[in-house]
Amino acid sequence: MASAKIIQLPQADLKSNEKVLVTQPYIPPLDKYMHFVEQAFDNKWLTNGGPLLKELTNRLKDYLGVKHLLIVNNGTSALQLAYKLKDLSGKTALTTPFTFPATSTALEWQNVNIRLADIDRDSWNLSASNCKTQIQKGNVDAIVPVNIFGAPCDLEAFDELGKKYDIPIIYDSAQALLSKYKGKSIFDYGDIHCVSFHATKLFHCIEGGALIFKNKEDLQRAESLINFGISEGGIVKEAGINAKMSELHAAMGLCVLDDLDFLVENRQKSVERYHSELSDCVELQTTSYDSYTPPMYMPVKFENEQELLRVNEQLNLHGYSARRYFYPANNKYIDEKRLNDLATNNQITDSILCLPLMHGLQYKHIKNIAKLISF
Incomplete structure (x- = not known):
C-alpha cells in the first residue's frame, strides 16, 4: 500500500515528539486536592460513606437539581445496579448498537437478554420509533437508551413508550451529566439514569459514577445493594456488591466540581470553533428537538x-x-438475522470520528485539524 502524502500545514505547531491527544483529564491544583485528602486522613475515615462523600453528594444534588442521587465506584456498577433494581435477570432489554461496550456487557453480567434497535439518522441516538416497532413484535421488558456523546435522546417519546407498555426506561447517561432536553434536565425523565465520573468525563472523580432515581424506593434499595446487600440492623436481605466510593475519589470530585462551570465554558468555546471551521465539510450531530449537549466530545461524521x-x-x-x-x-450483540433492523446504524457508525477536545485546547490546533479534514 502506498504511503500517504503528507499535507503541509502553514506552521509547525507540534514538536517531533509532541502529540495532541483526543482528550485529557482535568487535573486540579495538587495543593487543593491535598487539602481534602488531609481532611480524610485527619478524620481517619477513608471509605464507607465518609464526610467528603456526603459533601459531594449534597453538592451534586444541589448543582443538578435532583433529589435521589447515589454515588458509586464507577459507571459500569451504576448500570449493573440499575438492571438489578428493575429485576431484569432472565428478561429482555432493548438498547442501541452504537454505544460504549459497558451498556450491553453490564446487561449480560446481569443475565439480561439483549435486543438491539436502530438509531436515529441525525442524533445517532436510539430511535424511539424503531423501539416501538420492536416492542410490538413482543418480548421486551425494558428499554436502555443511551444519550450518546451527551446529546439527549427523544426523552418524551421514550417516556410515552414506558407508560404505554408498562416497562422501565433506564438511561445510560454516562456522557450526559449536564445535558438538557427542551430546557429541562434530562433527569426529569425516565426511571433511572446512570452517569460516569471517569477521568475522561467533564466532571470526574478519577473513577466513579452515580445513579439518579425517579423514586425514593429505588434509592433506598440501591443504598443497601452497594454495601453488600446489608440493610438496617445489619441484616442481608438480598445479595449485593461493594460499589462504594472512597473519600480520596470524592476529594477529587469536590475539586473538579468547584471548577466545572469554568471547564464547560472553556470547552464550549472549542466546540463552537470546531463547528465554525467544519460545518461545510463534515456532518455534525443534531437533534430535531430543543436540546443542549455539553462539550464532552467532538464527534463528526464523514461521507x-x-x-x-x-x-x-x-x-x-x-x-x-x-x-x-x-x-x-x-458487534458482539448484533444478530445476523436482524441486520436489516439496524440499517441506519450499519450505514453511518463506521464513519464517525471524535476529534481532540480537552480543557486548554489551542485554537491553532483546531484550525490545523480543520485544514487536514477539508483538504
Missing part, C-alpha cells in the same frame, strides 16, 4: 469510512490523535 480513514491517517501523521467512538463496540 464514508474510506474518507474517515484518510483523514485519521493525516491527523496521526501531524501529531493529532482522534478516536473512533464507538466502533465496533457492540
